[in-house]
Amino acid sequence: MPTSPSEATGADRPYDLAVIGAGPAGLAGAVTAADQGLRCVLLDAGARPGGQYYRHPSPALHAARPDRLHHHWPVYTGLADRLAEHRAAGRIDYLPQHHVHLLERRDPWRLHAATGADSGGRATVTARAVLLATGAYERQLPFPGWTLPGVVTAGGAQAMLKAGLVLPGSRVVVAGSGPLLLAAAASLTAAGAEVPAVVEAGNYLGYARRPGVLAANPAKLVEAVTHGAALARHTVRLRRSSAVVEAHGTDRVSAVTVARLDRDWRPVPGSERKIACDALAIGHGLVPQLELATELGAATRQVPDGTLALAVDRRQQTTVPGLWAAGETCGVGGAELAAAEGELAALAVADRAPAGRALSARRRLRGFAELMAAAHRPGPSWRDWLRPETEVCRCEEVTAGQIDEAVTELGATDPRSVKLLTRAGMGWCQGRMCGPAVACLSGSDKPTADSRPLSCPVRLGDLAALPED
Known part of the structure; x- marks a missing residue:
């Protein structure tokens, strides 16, 4: 069972290391730090x-073969086994x-969290x-019809399958750009879905x-060939240098236009x-999730795909003393890279x-x-x-025409100005879905x-409960 929040306040004695995120980077960092004798707490928004x-x-759900939907599953089970051993020995507290x-940048650090599936509680570590x-979230580029039911992110389609053993549909077009598309299509076909096409906006020549x-x-290369062979067995057509430019339907998507x-x-x-x-499962790569660090003034660097990642040393x-980062927060690179960086960060914290293997x-x-x-x-x-009527911000129902008006007629020159004039990015997702698109449409270079x-x-009650100091 996870440690209760009351047991993990750290009020009596601070942890040596708090790890935020229990993906490959966080798991590797926590168990490596515990291997070195550090007392750790591992916090994660997920349930597992x-x-x-x-x-x-x-x-x-009694899944008989969860490994069939994953690559390198033994790597995860190895990390999970080490986590269980350290938890049993009292070296790691795991807080899902x-x-x-x-x-809060203090000595020691203070971490504030909302707890529970509906974030109904609170805890301080x-x-x-x-x-x-903290990983990354998917980049979405809007197009007419992208708000129809049945249109999901490529990662969302995989999440539905991996966590719930359900498919987003029986005939699923996979589209966007990036290696996640091939993995998503291979998973969907393995689970019994028909995938008539994988629509890749790039051409792989890069x-x-x-x-x-x-x-x-x-x-x-082997991984790409494996995905390609799986798709070939299911006669999935790969359309390169192409994109879904419109989704059609009334109650849900019934067709897409590819150009x-x-x-x-x-x-x-x-x-x-x-x-x-x-x-339709669609996504155009991943965006590192940096908010906790950038609020503290941590420096960033621009990645070649146009996103920002945290700048870290070897x-x-x-650039914030006492704050380390690993995995997709440093630039999207996959699970193996994330685990190596998590290990390196933990060793640095443990002095x-x-x-050498992780460095290489x-x-x-x-x-x-x-x-x-x-x-x-x-x-x-x-x-x-x-089109002018295409919604860009789904939460606040802000259209491309409204954003264009803010830029051309009201003088907005950056995403923040567009946000203030149109409310784009002010909804529940806080710009995670529309942020990259709004930034591009604002004309920001x-x-x-x-x-x-x-x-x-x-x-608001949780904010009011924060200590006055």
Whole structure:
């Protein structure tokens, strides 16, 4: 059972390390730190460890083979076994369903979290050091019809399958850009869905620009070939340099229009084709989740795909003393890279020499991550998919026409100005779904770090309960 919040306040003695996020980076960081004798607390918003990558069904579903929907499942089970051993020995307290919304930079650090499935409680944890392993969320580029029922994110389709053993539909088009599409399509077909097409806006030629990076990561090539072979067995067509530019339907999606794209991602006139489906799984890569760190003033760097990631040194420390980061917060690169960085961060916190194997893995895999980001960077003309009435911010129902009016007639020059004039990004998701699109439509040339005092919605009562000091 997880430790109760009252047992984890840390009021009597601060933890040596608080790890936020129980995905590959957080798990590796927590167990490595415990291996070195540190007393740790592992907080995670999910109900079970593993993060998005190793999301798996509840035991109540009695899944016979959860491993069939994952790559490198033994890596996760190894980390989970080590976590269980450290918890039994009292070296790690594991706190699921803890949404950390505020970091106070003190000596020691103070972490405030909303607790429970509906965030109905609260907890405070103190620790001498913090490791941020909060992962990433999916980037969505809007298009006409993207708000129809049956249109889900590519990662959302995988989450439904991995956690709930359900499919978003029986005939699912997978679209967007990035390696997640192939993995999602392979999982869906393995579970019995029909996937008529994988629609990739990129063309994969960007990977050929750095053959040395590819040669250093043969496992990535093997993984791609494995996905490709699985899709070929199910006669799934791969449409490169193409995009879903419209979804059709009334009560739910019934078909999508796919168009060829030029090098700037502008739809080629006359290339449109309609594909019947009852679900669409779509995503254009991942955006690192940085709010807890950027609110403290942590420096960021621009990734080749146009997103921002935390800037860290060779020991994974951010520019904020006492705050380390690992995994997708440092730039999206996959589970293996995340685990290596989590291990390196934990060793740094414990004042131990870095492991040579982890250093080598980070250097090799971070190089591939940068190559991958450049290969799947959205083209500037994706905005040509939009119509004035296309909703960009779904929470506040702000359209592309309203954003254009804010820019061309009201003088908005950045995402914050657009937000103040239109309410785009002020809804429940706090801009996680529409933020990248709003930033692009605002005409901003460079991404800016999202700084906010709270990283997720918090009840007013919980704010009132915070200590006055």
